[in-house]
Amino acid sequence: MGVESSRIHHPKVLDEKDSWSLFCNFAFQETKGKCSNSQFEKVGKEIVGKCEGLPLAIKTLTAFLATEVHNLGKWKDILDHFHELTTRKQNSSVKTSLQLSYDALPTHLKQFLLCFSIYPEDSVIQAEQLVHWWVGEGFIQRTEHSKTAEDLGYEYLTDLVRRCLVEVVERRGYDGRVYSCKMHDLVRDLTTMFAEDEMLCSFEAGKQKLSPDSRWLGLTSEMSTVTLKHCSKLRALLLMTSSQGQFPFSKNQMVSLDSLRALDLSRIRLDSTSMEKLLSWIFSLQRLAYLNLSGAVGLKEMPSSIRKLHNLHLLILAECSDLTKLHPSISYLKNLIVLDCGSCGLQYLPQGIGNLSQLQELSGFRVVRQATPQSCHLLELKQLVQLRVLRMNLSNExxxxxxxxxxxxxxVKLRVLAIDTEDCKYRTILEMLDRLHPPPNLKELYLRRYPHKSLPKWINPTKLSVLQYLCLENGSALKSINPSAHSEEESAFSWNYLEGLCLKFLPFLDEDWTDLQKTMQSIRYVEVSNCFNLKNFPCPVNKPGTWRKVED
Structure with missing residues (x-):
């Protein structure tokens, strides 16, 4: 760059004391960063010495050693292996620590980590996209009855974060679920090397290139797609944001991609004719299990041919504002576990949704009048006995x-319920909501754009006895969230399990935080924004603020 050497900043490595302190903070979390065993301390300091004061090397290696904190023999093996790798292969201490961390991963976590290789350098990656891809390609097999494949996917991602191989960009406050993440350049270099060795992808100068043997492809606008028709082994194709939403290849190049399990074309922009051709090709993919067209411009109708995707498990159509029709033949997709039509142009979901007996997550369900026979009505949902997540919209209609x-x-399996009343003006909406009997095992409740002064009667600890998170947003008239008005017993309005609370844009909320805390003994995380009349809250109430309970 032609910068004078005197103006170049050379970051200093950690000294011996700080290196050991960083090591202890990761390795001995159970004892709050203190090593009480002299033998572990001796071996640990030798390992730290080989990391040469480089934080990434220390963190990644220590995150692995933390899982073996009671196994001195394992620590010694790592020390010997570290020396062997740095001597024989002349690796840097960072590469050696990353290599050791990768080698120590269980087989399934190695596979998940290598998926990051297809994302361009410095990408912010949406956790939901990753997890949906993993589920769609069949990487995750549900082993516990109470956990879905999607739940396990988030747990595996958290495990990679815990091992310092993936960095969190944004996470949910009350339980730490990862929303978005990224990968350090050096860790990505490792994933590209191993992904190429496993013949999953091909790379040139750190960027992915098309190859006949490629299994996964992160497609960018910089790529030449001429050879795509020869990639018959491709199982996952994800359109990267750097492609600016364009679909840069013709139908002739797409014909041979019949091995695809995962196809993510979110934010694609096409005219109606090109979209029809694209859908025609998509419906020929008999093995497709994950289809993401969220935010697609030009998608106006999901036609009857969608029934051909009989292996489809996840269909994501969120934020497709042009979409006005979803054909009833969607009811033939018996393997569907996720259907996301949130923030779409659809006036209703078609009749027959209740036939999707495996459905675990339904977003964008609109409650309509009984006089709309071609639509799916609320009563039809009783057939969805596997449903864990339901996001529904109510309007004046x-x-x-x-x-x-x-x-x-x-x-009984419903864990998450989100209700958006879309600023309904009629009082009959409140009366209708009061009729609802909530799910017995609900853990998360979201109520948005609710226009009345008091909450529906069933939002109280008696009806929601195991609720862990409550989110109230954009309540233009809401004054109280205290359920005592609906109960004569004081014990009936003590939230025993509520850990997280979100209060946003509730300008007339007239509550005292001191009083609320008394009814929420387990509360440990609260988000507040634009709640001007909330008293005694320790953070500003006129702008986004977060309160966390100080743990003992």
Missing amino acids: SEITESEGELLSKL
């Missing part, structure tokens, strides 16, 4: 009958 009021209470 919605109707909840007496017979539908108990529907949610029948969904």
